Amino acid sequence: xxxxxxxxxxxxxxxxxxxxxxxxxxxxxxxxxxxxxxxxxxxxxxxxxxxxxxxxxxxxxxxxxxxxxxxxxxxxxxxxxxxxxxxxxxxxxxxxxxxxxxxxxxxxxxxxxxxxxxxxxxxxxxxxxxxxxxxxxxxxxxxxxxxxxxxxxxxxxxxxxxxxxxxxxxxxxxxxxxxxxxxxxxxxxxxxxxxxxxxxxxxxxxxxxxxxxxxxxxxxxxxxxxxxxxxxxxxxxxxxxxxxxxxxxxxxxxxxxxxxxxxxxxxxxxxxxxxxxxxxxxxxxxxxxxxxxxxxxxxxxxxxxxxxxxxxxxxxxxxxxxxxxxxxxxxxxxxxxxxxxxxxxxxxxxxxxxxxxxxxxxxxxxxxxxxxxxxxxxxxxxxxxxxxxxxxxxxxxxxxxxxxxxxxxxxxxxxxxxxxxxxxxxxxxxxxxxxxxxxxxxxxxxxxxxxxxxxxxxxxxxxxxxxxxxxxxxxxxxxxxxxxxxxxxxxxxxxxxxxxxxxxxxxxxxxxxxxxxxx
Numbered sequence: 247x248x249x250x251x252x253x254x255x256x257x258x259x260x261x262x263x264x265x266x267x268x269x270x271x272x273x274x275x276x277x278x279x280x281x282x283x284x285x286x287x288x289x290x291x292x293x294x295x296x297x298x299x300x301x302x303x304x305x306x307x308x309x310x311x312x313x314x315x316x317x318x319x320x321x322x323x324x325x326x327x328x329x330x331x332x333x334x335x336x337x338x339x340x341x342x343x344x345x346x347x348x349x350x351x352x353x354x355x356x357x358x359x360x361x362x363x364x365x366x367x368x369x370x371x372x373x374x375x376x377x378x379x380x381x382x383x384x385x386x387x388x389x390x391x392x393x394x395x396x397x398x399x400x401x402x403x404x405x406x407x408x409x410x411x412x413x414x415x416x417x418x419x420x421x422x423x424x425x426x427x428x429x430x431x432x433x434x435x436x437x438x439x440x441x442x443x444x445x446x447x448x449x450x451x452x453x454x455x456x457x458x459x460x461x462x463x464x465x466x467x468x469x470x471x472x473x474x475x476x477x478x479x480x481x482x483x484x485x486x487x488x489x490x491x492x493x494x495x496x497x498x499x500x501x502x503x504x505x506x507x508x509x510x511x512x513x514x515x516x517x518x519x520x521x522x523x524x525x526x527x528x529x530x531x532x533x534x535x536x537x538x539x540x541x542x543x544x545x546x547x548x549x550x551x552x553x554x555x556x557x558x559x560x561x562x563x564x565x566x567x568x569x570x571x572x573x574x575x576x577x578x579x580x581x582x583x584x585x586x587x588x589x590x591x592x593x594x595x596x597x598x599x600x601x602x603x604x605x606x607x608x609x610x611x612x613x614x615x616x617x618x619x620x621x622x623x624x625x626x627x628x629x630x631x632x633x634x635x636x637x638x639x640x641x642x643x644x645x646x647x648x649x650x651x652x653x654x655x656x657x658x659x660x661x662x663x664x665x666x667x668x669x670x671x672x673x674x675x676x677x678x679x680x681x682x683x684x685x686x687x688x689x690x691x692x693x694x695x696x697x698x699x700x701x702x703x704x705x706x707x708x709x710x711x712x713x714x715x716x717x718x719x720x721x722x723x724x725x726x727x728x729x730x731x732x733x734x735x736x737x738x739x740x741x742x743x744x745x746x747x748x749x750x751x752x753x754x755x756x757x758x759x760x761x762x763x764x765x
Contacts, residue, residue, distance in 0.1 A: 252569075252571075253315070253574070254569075254570075254571035254574075254575075255571060256446065256448065257448075257567020257568050257569065257572075258567075258568050258571035258572040259448040259450065259572075260448045260449055260450035260451075260567060261327075261563045261567070261568025261569075261571075261572030262450075262568070262571075262579070263450030263451060263453075263604065264559075264563065264566065264601070264605065265330055265332065265557070265563065265568075265572060265573070266575070266576050266580065267454070267598075267601040267604060267605065268332060268559075268608075269303065269576060269580050270580075270583075270589075270592065270598075271605075272332060272333040272338060273296070273299065273580070273583075273589055274593050275335070275338060275339075276296070276338065276552060277291065277296075277590075277593070279339075279342045280342070283342060283347060284342065284346055284365050284366075285361075285362045286362050286365075286366065287362065290363070290366060292587055293479050293482070294366075294484060294548075295549055295550055296479070296550075296584040296585075296589065297479050297482070297548065297549065297584055297585055298481060298484065298544075298545050298547075299333065299550040299552060299580075299584055300481065300580065300585050301481050301544050301550070301581075302545035302548070302550055303331070303332065303333070303541075303576075303577055303584075304577045304580075304581045305537075305540065305541050305544050306331040306537060306538065306541040307573045307574060307577025307580075308573075310331050310534075310537070310573050311570040311571065311573035311574040313328065313329070313529060313533070313534070314326050314327060314527070314569065314573065317527065317528075318569075318570070324569070325526070325569070326527050326569060326570070327522075327525070327560060327563055327564035327569055327570075328568070328569070328570050329518065329534060329556050329560060329573075330556065330558075330560055330563055330573070331538070331541070331555070331556055331557060332554065332555070332557050332576075333552050333553075333554055334552070334553050334554065335410075337376065337510075337511060337552065338552050340507055341372050341373070341503075341507075341552065342369075343732075343733065344503045344735055345368050345372050345496070345500045345504070346365040346366070346369045346551065347365065348499075349368035349369075349500075350362060350365035353365070364494075366487065367487045367488070367491035367496070368491055368500065369491075369551025369552075370484060370488045370551055371491030371492055371496050371497060371504075371546075372496075372503070372504050372507075373542055373545055373550065373551050373552060373553050374542070374543055374546035374547070376504065376507060376542050377541070377542025377544075377545070377553060378539065379505070379509065379539070380511060380512050380515065380535055380536075380538055380542065380553075381535075381539030381540065381543070383508075383509075383535060384531070384533075384534075384535035385532060387516050387531050387535050390516065391516050391519065391531055395624070395698040395699075396520060396524065396619065396620050397620040397621075397624040397627040397628050397694050397697075397698050398627070398631060398690075398691045398692075398694035398695040398698065399516070399517045399520040399521075399691065400520065400521060400524065400615060400620060400628070400631075401616045401629075401630070401631025401632050401690060401694045402513075402517055402631055402634075402635065402690040402691045402694065403514075403518065403612055404612055404613040404615070404628070404631070404632050404635070405631060405632040405634055405635020405636055405638075405690050406514075406638075407558055407608070407610075407612035407613050407635075408613045408635065409638065409639025409640070410639050411558075411606070411608065411609030412613065413639065414639070415602045415606040415609065416606060418598075419599075419602050422461075422464065422466060422599050424460055425457050425460045425461050425466065425599045425600065426599060426602055426603065428456060428457070429453045429454075429456060429457040429460075429600065429601070430603040432452050432453040432456060432603065433449065433603040433604060433606075435449070436452075437449065437566065437607055449566075450601075453600075453601065453603055453604060454596070454600050456600075457599060457600030458595070458596050458597070458600040460600075461597045461599055466597050466599055467595060467597045468594045468595060469593055469597050478586055479585055479587060480585065481548045481549070481585075482549065484546070487549075488547065503735075503736065506723055506736055506738075507553075509723070510685075510687055511553060511555050513688070513691065514555060514558075515555055516535065518555075518557065518560060519534055519535075519556065521561060521612070522561075524561070524619035525560055525564050525619075526564075527560070535556075538554060538555065541553075541554040542554050558608070559612060561612065562607065562608040562612065563608075616628045616631070624697075624698055626697060627697035627701060628694065630694055630697045631691070631693060631694030631697075632690075633690070633693075634682050634686040634687075634689040634690040635687070635690055637679055637682040637683065637686065638682060638683040638686035640679055641676070641680055641682070641683040641734075642683070644669075644676060644679065645733060648661065648665070649732065653665075653732075654731055654732025654733070660732070661729050661730065661733060663729060680727055681725040681727065681741070681744070683727075683734070684726060684727045684734075685718065685724035685725065685736065688718055688723060689715075692714060692715040692718070692724075693715075695711045696708050696712055696755075699755075703764075705756065705758040705759055706756065708755040708758075709751075709752040709753070709755040709756040710752070712748050712751040712752030712755060713752040715748040716744070716745045716747075716749045716752065719748060720742075721740070722737060722738035722739045722740060723738070725741040725744045726740065726741040
């Protein structure tokens with residue numbers, strides 16, 4: 247059977263366009279934030295950070311492509327799809343604004359000669375620690391996955407997909423409707439309507455090509471100024487700078503960000519393995535998580551501050567017909583543009599708008615899967631699991647709006663709890679939204695698990711899940727935050743109100759067998 251298992255099929259082209267676009271967006275974000283916010287010089291950005299990212303992406307993409315082929319040969323199936331893999335967007339943003347930017351500002355205040363390098367070293371430490379947390383977590387994560395209801399795992403992903411992917415990209419699609427809706431029509435035809443373009447043209451290629459053409463016609467491209475100079479930049483070990491970060495106070499100063507983000511990425515990757523199994527591809531949990539952790543450690547060793555993750559979207563790529571080849575193509579392509587400096591040319595010529603519809607479709611598929619792959623009676627649990635992710639996106643939107651109005655800028659007022667009464671005048675209870683935002687992925691999983699246990703009248707289990715939530719609140723992993731001049735930031739301090747609330751829920755569920763009767 248193995249002789250008939252092709253490394254590449256036509257569906258891999260569609261999958262490649264979607265996954266490469268997603269990774270490309272992260273790389274463009276890195277260039278924008280590292281250059282504009284952190285002030286990284288081009289030599290550091292193009293000479294260390296991007297080549298380090300190339301190493302981490304190539305390691306993972308090659309492994310997950312090989313892993314898919316091994317599963318296909320073991321099971322005798324030809325529809326096995328590799329786990330999607332790339333740079334973690336949430337960690338990227340968190341590390342820039344909650345670790346590297348504060349480290350840079352502190353270095354500037356202390357009179358350091360190169361504050362940008364201090365920020366980079368703090369980022370390397372955070373990335374390496376994140377990978378270590380995933381590597382250690384791979385030894386026990388399978389037991390965690392088997393003890394958690396599928397509705398809890400899938401609905402958590404769906405909430406993130408619905409808010410940060412589907413709604414976020416929907417706004418952008420409607421901001422430029424000729425590009426956004428025309429390419430969405432292509433995606434709907436090929437992916438929802440299950441039809442093919444004549445000549446065998448992949449739908450993803452048609453969508454990106456048409457979107458790029460329309461973007462140029464509308465003046466949305468080229469993007470920015472002329473591309474920067476290109477040239478091969480081979481990866482260079484950054485072990486000395488990683489060690490410098492370890493010898494600084496960065497680990498203590500930013501532990502409140504590093505630990506939750508490591509656990510966040512571990513749980514997120516775990517949920518994506520569950521999503522793949524729900525779609526028919528059962529991968530070894532420990533092995534998959536370990537390589538993901540190794541990818542982040544490799545990133546830190548070679549100069550990238552940004553950890554990798556198993557992406558949401560496996561069912562979407564599988565539905566596109568992607569198998570093992572799309573992962574290998576993605577690793578090769580991303581490595582090439584990072585190592586040759588051609589990323590700036592791509593950003594100049596192909597606006598993100600050209601491929602938004604593909605990413606939007608992935609968000610829709612993930613949300614739908616949460617309902618399709620769980621028992622019908624668990625639908626209320628899926629809805630409850632969706633809400634924290636959507637709420638976190640709403641809190642993000644509110645804060646982004648404040649920054650657009652001048653809050654949190656050097657010239658404007660700082661964020662503070664004085665904003666809460668102003669929100670209340672519009673009947674917006676943002677204190678609750680900001681509390682949900684902190685550790686939203688944990689809150690989603692725990693609340694959905696509680697709901698599943700209640701639906702099945704396993705009240706003792708519901709009580710135990712509630713008390714686990716109380717423990718998380720007591721450790722500050724959920725709901726605990728503090729105000730910074732331009733954000734609300736998680737802080738590892740007990741959120742006592744929520745400890746009491748979840749404890750009370752658990753007590754009520756424990757007493758339910760004696761104080762309630764079956765309807």
